[in-house]
Amino acid sequence: MADELDLLRRANPVPPEDPRFHDRPLDHHAERRLNRLLHGARPRSSRRRRGWAWSAATAVAVGVVACALVLSGPAPTPAVAAPRPLVVEAGSAPVPLDRLARRLAAADGSLRLRQGTHVQSWSLGMGPGSRPPVTLPEERIVRWRADGSHTELVVATDPRHPGRPVITDSGDGSPRTVDDGQVLSRHTYPPSWxxxxxxxxxPHDARGLRAYLEEIGTRGQDLDTPALLDAVAGLLGHWTLGSRESVALVRVLADVPGLRPVGEVTDRLGRAGQAYVYEDAAHASRTMLVLDPATGAVLGLEETVTEDDATYGVEAGDVMSYRAWMR
Known part of the structure; x- marks a missing residue:
């Protein structure tokens, strides 16, 4: 038995940093959908039920964190507002994903695949019948070492307001402020695989990467568009893609139903990108994927609501979550 336990410890099948194994409360988006399931009308199709169930489960597993604009200086109850969605530049030419994939393949990029991630994230957290609490904007850097161990650093920061206080959740549901750049957590994890x-x-081919994303999202079943985009976020939570992997991902995305090019945007870190939008009418949401036109790298994912919801105090156009990845 001792030998088997030792093998199991070394294999580390349930690493603590893997978001799939976190025990966290539902975020606002999952709570809205769960509330509709419990108290709303019965969905008209099994596909819609699968979408709701997937969204709630994903929210629990991924636990996306947070952002709000800080409108005033330090105060016992800081003023906050939901960030506005990214705006497509007027007159900019949309670039279809298949054309972008051909351009990137011809460019023969030199970026290398790297385990680990560097991401800044924002989102709103809320519950029915109360004013939405605002959780912190944060920056997370995960770096892996040659021996299989890795470090994770999480810092409170909002790049749009450098040096100003950052709103965070005290843990009991009441917001508070912390200094910009304050370290929220710093961990070193033992070797795992x-x-x-x-x-x-x-993998760095489109067919292999599609199967890889299906394994993340639905354990081998076919992915719908929202699930595939969420699987992409899961991939980028562990890896910084190289040139070949980025080309493969763009080729996968080119075959995704409903993901349409809309033009150029400047993301929240000031980077130029091409935007691709998926409208999910069943869940009153809109997801924007932002790609670097020169490398194909995913710069960001933004989700906004498309209908007012008085129960949760959100209006059409409010940004529910945004993630910005960096090298």
Whole structure:
């Protein structure tokens, strides 16, 4: 038995940093959908039920964190507002994903795949019948070492307002402020490995990467568009893609139903990108994917609501979450 336990510890099948194994409360988006399931009208199709169930489960697993604009200086109850969605530049030419994939393949980029991630994230957290609490904008850097161990640094920061206080959640549901750049957590994890996505090394061909994303999202079943975009976020939570993997991902995305090019945007870190939008009428949401036109790298994912919801105090156009990835 001792030998088997030792093998199990070394394999580390449930790493603490893997978001799929976190025990966290539902975020606002999952709570809205769960509330509709429990108290609203019965969905008209099994596909819609699967979408709701997937969204709630994903929200629990991924636990996306937070952002709001800080409108005033330090105060016992800081003034906040939901960030506005990214705006497509008027007159800019949309670039179809298949054309972008051909351009990137011809460019023969030199960026290398790297395990680990560097991401800034924002989102709103809320519950029915109360004013939405605002959780912190944060920056997370995960770096892996040659021996299989890795470090994770999480810092409170909002790049749009450098040096100003950052709003965070005190843990009991009441917001508070912390200094910009304050370290929220710093961990070093022991060596671990897994041959299952997203821990496994991602392939650099479109067919292999599609199967890899399916394994992340639905354990081998076909992915719909929202689930695939969420699987992409899961991949980028563990890996910084190289040129070949980025080209493969763009080719996968080119075959995704409903993901349409809309033109150029400047993201929240000041980077120029091409935007692609998916409208999910069943869940009153809009997801924007932002790609670097020169490398194909995913710069960001933004989700906004498309209908007012008085129960949760949100209006059409409010940004529910935004993630910005960096190298």
């Amino acid at each position: 897994s041959d299952a996505p997203p821990m496994a090394r991602p």
